[in-house]
Amino acid sequence: MSTPIAAIVLAAGKGTRMKSDLHKVLHPLAGKPMLLHLIDSVAGLSPARTVVVVGAGREQVERAVAPHGIATAHQAEQLGTGHAVAQAQDALAGFAGDVLVLYGDVPLVGADTMRRMLDRLHGPDAPATVVLGFRPADPGAYGRVIVAPGSDRIDRMVEYKDATDAERAATLCNSGLMAVRSADLFALLARVGNDNAAGEYYLPDVVMLAAADGRTSAVIETDAAEVTGVNSRGELAALEDVWQRARRARAMxxxxxxxxxxxxxxxxxxxxxxxxxxxxxxxxxxxxxxxxxxxxxxxxxxxxxxxxxxxxxxxxxxxxxxxxxxxxxxxxxxxxxxxxxxxxxxxxxxxxxxxxxxxxxxxxxxxxxxxxxxxxxxxxxxxxxxxxxxxxxxxxxxxxxxxxxxxxxxxxxxxxxxxxxxxxLVRPAQVEKPGWAARFRDAMRAKKAAKA
The missing domain is CATH 2.160.10.10 (Hexapeptide repeat proteins)
Structure with missing residues (x-):
């Protein structure tokens, strides 16, 4: 029997850079809200449960997902990604299986990539977590994934704010997406602290907590375009261009x-x-x-x-x-x-x-x-x-x-x-008056000359 799957989709952020009354994850990409692109990909896995974590503008998101039979969980305070995922615990009460952690503003992650994450979770070495990594052209301020040489085993993960210069030089970045067993997820999250530069509870910390317990975690990689996130209208336009180019190529x-x-x-x-x-x-x-x-x-x-x-x-x-x-x-x-x-x-x-x-x-x-x-x-x-x-x-x-x-x-x-x-035939009969046009022109010329 295959292992049941649940998905937690984070959509609680305020999205202030969009400067919009419409929630960020509901802005359309190719005519469909970003969040629903992701929900449709998740549906391809036939999940037992899907939970969307909502916060600011929750009413809009709840209305959008309600027709799809999707549960929501409320993150009242924005205290980090680890805290956001923890809010889904009640909605997943009684669930035993694999959990995918996804982001509503990262809409192009496909079902095939999600399956690869889950397959790796059930690899022979049984990693505690599987992280989805990517190598952007400009790593910028992304969190870094440091792997053991020649393997996919994660040595450590570090947020950019907390990284050393040597760690910032690494090119493998953390997309934020993760696969983890439900039996491990919330127990690990309960141990996550906020002793970091931002004072937030980071989801990636579960990787290091599992390592402290003697358990390894693995990373799989995907193309940077698939995990492109959207925080502004400019980024949305750029992602629309990426999507359109791929769709045109497929059409041809x-x-x-x-x-x-x-x-x-x-x-x-x-x-x-x-x-x-x-x-x-x-x-x-x-x-x-x-x-x-x-x-x-x-x-x-x-x-x-x-x-x-x-x-x-x-x-x-x-x-x-x-x-x-x-x-x-x-x-x-x-x-x-x-x-x-x-x-x-x-x-x-x-x-x-x-x-x-x-x-x-x-x-x-x-x-x-x-x-x-x-x-x-x-x-x-x-x-x-x-x-x-x-x-x-x-x-x-x-x-x-x-x-x-x-x-x-x-x-x-x-x-x-x-x-x-x-x-x-629904129009008046045609009437013709011989010579009328010439007489009209003569009369008007005379009238115009009289005014000169």
Whole structure:
């Protein structure tokens, strides 16, 4: 039987450098709160329990994790990472297994890395703790991990503030993430003191306490990008760039063409099929799926949309939540869709708003067409049948239905249903007055001359 897993996620910090009313760990990365990126990775391990330690702004964090069935523990005073982890003890009462200690502002740690930490915890030498280390380009003020030569056994760990010059010269740094058995964790934490430069209770001290008991600890390493933390908006933007670059590379490796990769922005859940082509300056918001062979032209924005196989979007198109494009359909420049379905082969090539509508297969929506779906109080749907043709600059006032094969003449304001294969012509009869324009110009020239 596999050992049960629990995760403790620290999210009690004030995040003052973000200068925001939104809690730091709830700031979005690729359209999803940082904390939920981490929670999703943890979920890949099927944990028995997950506890988020909250503090300042706890109500926001509690609301964010409640739908996921995650417990919270409150750290009323910010007395260090060791103290923060200790606050989860009650929430893990009765739990026996392995515990991962993670950080809500270190969102990109993957399930595979977490599994490596747990596997090392169960290695033949049975280390008391496993620390996740990394080697940043600039070690700066990170805590250092000092290992025995030629091994992964930790000799000692030291916070930068308390390190000697020789210890600061080490390049292996402590990410703060740790794996430890529940039977050891809280017993060790109870012995942690705060006799250090900051007067705080440090989680890494459990490593040295275990060593004093004659037990070793181990470190495994990961790439610095995976354990990048976020403390400011600038750091969040830099991490967003890291995430986007990796996602673009994966999209191209999976068979999509990005003609100007650095200008395409993905959401955390964007799905692209094979042979999809994405032009420059395209933005994918959350919940977008693009099927095989579709083309997203430049400067288009998609969110909550489904694009069918072989369909075309843009340039300069906006697909809002609920937009569905059928196979080989087309939405062209300056067209906006919302809660609307465009059937297979249907087209809205330019300058249109298609909202709360069902457009049948092969229908053609002329330039400047608007589905008038809102009366100031309620929304209504428009139905356009298969093969229908709606002329340019038409307004379809919902609720209204245009039958299969019907034609709506350009410039019409349609307020009643149109039967299949009928012509709807809703505009005044054209009146022509011979010679009127010439007489008008003569009269105006004379009027202007009289004022000179």
């Amino acid at each position: 490796a999976d068979g999509a063409t990005l003609t100007a990769p650095d200008t395409v922005w993905f959401a955390h859940d964007t799905q692209l099929g094979r042979d999809v082509t994405v032009g420059p300056n395209v933005v994918f918001g959350p919940k977008v799926t693009v099927a095989d062979g579709a083309t997203i032209h430049a400067f288009s924005h998609l969110e909550g949309a489904t694009v069918g196989a072989g369909a075309e979007v843009g340039p300069y198109a906006r697909l809002r939540p609920g937009a569905v494009l059928g196979e080989n359909s087309k939405v062209g420049n300056f067209v906006e869709m919302k809660k609307a379905i465009l059937g297979a082969g249907a087209k809205a090539n330019h300058l249109s708003y298609i909202g709360d509508a069902d457009v049948g297969a092969g229908a053609n929506i002329g330039a400047g067409t608007i589905t008038c779906n809102y009366d100031g109080f309620l929304k209504y749907r428009t139905t356009i049948g298969a093969g229908a043709f709606v002329g340019s600059n038409s307004a379809l006032v919902a609720p209204v239905a245009i039958g299969d094969g019907a034609i709506v003449a350009a410039g019409s304001v349609v307020t009643r249903d149109v039967a299949a294969d009928a012509l709807a």
